[in-house]
Amino acid sequence: MAGGGSDAAETTSLSCVQCGKPAHLQCPKCMELKLPREGAAFWLVYIYIYNFVTQDCFKGSWSSHKSVHLKAKLSTSGAQNSDSLNEGWRYCLRKGKARTLKLPHFDWTGALRPYPISNNRTVPNHIDIPDWALDGTPKIEPNSDLQHVVEIKTPEQIEKMRETCRIAREVLDAAARVVRPGVTTDEIDRVVHEATIAYGISYLGDTHLLSIIISSQSLAARRSVNEVICHGIPDARKLEDGDIVNIDVTVYYKGVHGDLNETYFVGNVDEASRQLVQCTYECLDKAISIVKPGVRFREIGEVINRHAIMSGLSVVKSYCGHGIGELFHCAPNIPHYSRNKAVGVMKAGQTFTIEPMINAGVWHDRMWPDGWTAVTADGKRSAQFEHTLLVTDTGVEVLTARLPSSPEMFPWLDA
Numbered sequence: 001m002a003g004g005g006s007d008a009a010e011t012t013s014l015s016c017v018q019c020g021k022p023a024h025l026q027c028p029k030c031m032e033l034k035l036p037r038e039g040a041a042f043w044l045v046y047i048y049i050y051n052f053v054t055q056d057c058f059k060g061s062w063s064s065h066k067s068v069h070l071k072a073k074l075s076t077s078g079a080q081n082s083d084s085l086n087e088g089w090r091y092c093l094r095k096g097k098a099r100t101l102k103l104p105h106f107d108w109t110g111a112l113r114p115y116p117i118s119n120n121r122t123v124p125n126h127i128d129i130p131d132w133a134l135d136g137t138p139k140i141e142p143n144s145d146l147q148h149v150v151e152i153k154t155p156e157q158i159e160k161m162r163e164t165c166r167i168a169r170e171v172l173d174a175a176a177r178v179v180r181p182g183v184t185t186d187e188i189d190r191v192v193h194e195a196t197i198a199y200g201i202s203y204l205g206d207t208h209l210l211s212i213i214i215s216s217q218s219l220a221a222r223r224s225v226n227e228v229i230c231h232g233i234p235d236a237r238k239l240e241d242g243d244i245v246n247i248d249v250t251v252y253y254k255g256v257h258g259d260l261n262e263t264y265f266v267g268n269v270d271e272a273s274r275q276l277v278q279c280t281y282e283c284l285d286k287a288i289s290i291v292k293p294g295v296r297f298r299e300i301g302e303v304i305n306r307h308a309i310m311s312g313l314s315v316v317k318s319y320c321g322h323g324i325g326e327l328f329h330c331a332p333n334i335p336h337y338s339r340n341k342a343v344g345v346m347k348a349g350q351t352f353t354i355e356p357m358i359n360a361g362v363w364h365d366r367m368w369p370d371g372w373t374a375v376t377a378d379g380k381r382s383a384q385f386e387h388t389l390l391v392t393d394t395g396v397e398v399l400t401a402r403l404p405s406s407p408e409m410f411p412w413l414d415a
Contacts, residue, residue, distance in 0.1 A: 109375050115236040130328065157326075160255065167258065168400055172192075175188050175192050176262065179264045184235070185235055185239070227380065233370055241268055242270065244273050248261035262386075263383040278410075283315075292392075297345070301339075315363055316382070320336060321386075322352060353388050358384070
């Protein structure tokens with residue numbers, strides 16, 4: 001188990017915080033934070049090592065125990081000061097293959113800047129990971145036949161997709177609940193990481209690639225820039241009142257992927273940003289409404305583009321939705337703009353994402369020096385929403401749909 005452990009003779013006095021039985025190893029996150037041994041042990045260790053109990057014991061304690069980690073982190077680290085750099089915080093370069101202490105030189109399109117990022121988070125060895133998890137580069141995916149043929153999922157695959165996508169939704173909801181001014185995107189990344197580890201699954205953030213997209217509009221520090229489109233990296237910057245932030249979560253469980261994202265308001269957001277986010281939500285909603293057998297994939301872009309243009313906004317053309325399943329990205333490609341050349345028609349059993357990125361200004365994008373973060377070419381705001389979908393015999397099933405327990409984040413839904 002990640003984080004290691006001591007032999008039983010040294011820890012027999014410790015009891016599980018959930019069931020009270022003797023526990024011989026610590027919570028790996030407590031060990032990473034170097035917390036005292038007393039009270040830190042979990043019966044969780046038996047799940048994967050001795051197989052004495054179920055995962056319910058750890059999950060039942062998680063909601064209360066995770067606060068221990070947060071308090072320890074807040075009391076020992078100042079993520080936005082020089083102490084952070086001494087703890088390993090660096091700016092990201094070359095898709096994480098390099099780090100630097102200095103802010104990279106770049107012709108920034110807006111006022112938002114990258115902040116240092118923390119070290120990669122540890123994934124326990126018992127958790128299965130896809131082949132792209134260690135470096136962000138898929139190995140099997142590029143040469144798969146499924147890049148050219150849209151897979152019809154079997155009933156077994158579909159059931160796995162349902163389960164994985166529901167977990168992805170619950171993880172995203174957990175992240176949404178901590179969005180507020182003063183919270184760093186690195187802290188949001190930690191919440192997602194710990195939530196997925198509690199489920200015994202892996203997610204895109206396992207190698208610090210959870211996509212958190214920040215749009216800042218603070219006139220004092222950031223000016224009204226709001227320029228990140230997608231693939232932003234969690235860092236030490238604190239969310240500010242008036243920001244909008246997109247959180248993109250992908251989980252990998254039972255050999256399949258689930259993918260979704262939403263854009264949230266941070267504190268008091270101006271009306272233009274609210275209209276941008278609502279329009280983007282509506283673009284996705286309208287696109288989903290036409291999904292059914294026999295519809296051409298290229299029609300999705302027509303629907304999205306029409307609604308965005310009517311609102312005076314533009315649609316990003318550099319990134320698209322995609323097929324998903326055992327592979328993270330595969331056929332079909334789902335462009336979100338009009339007059340696209342997507343090939344094929346929808347058939348029952350297909351699974352894919354729709355994830356429109358809508359800009360307040362031009363649709364063109366540029367890439368930051370980290371090799372991941374895409375920003376608007378004119379520095380204006382951008383928003384995004386995404387769902388994983390299943391084409392059914394009669395229409396569509398939104399596999400990542402909001403749940404009755406999902407936090408109320410969008411005023412237009414309440415209305």
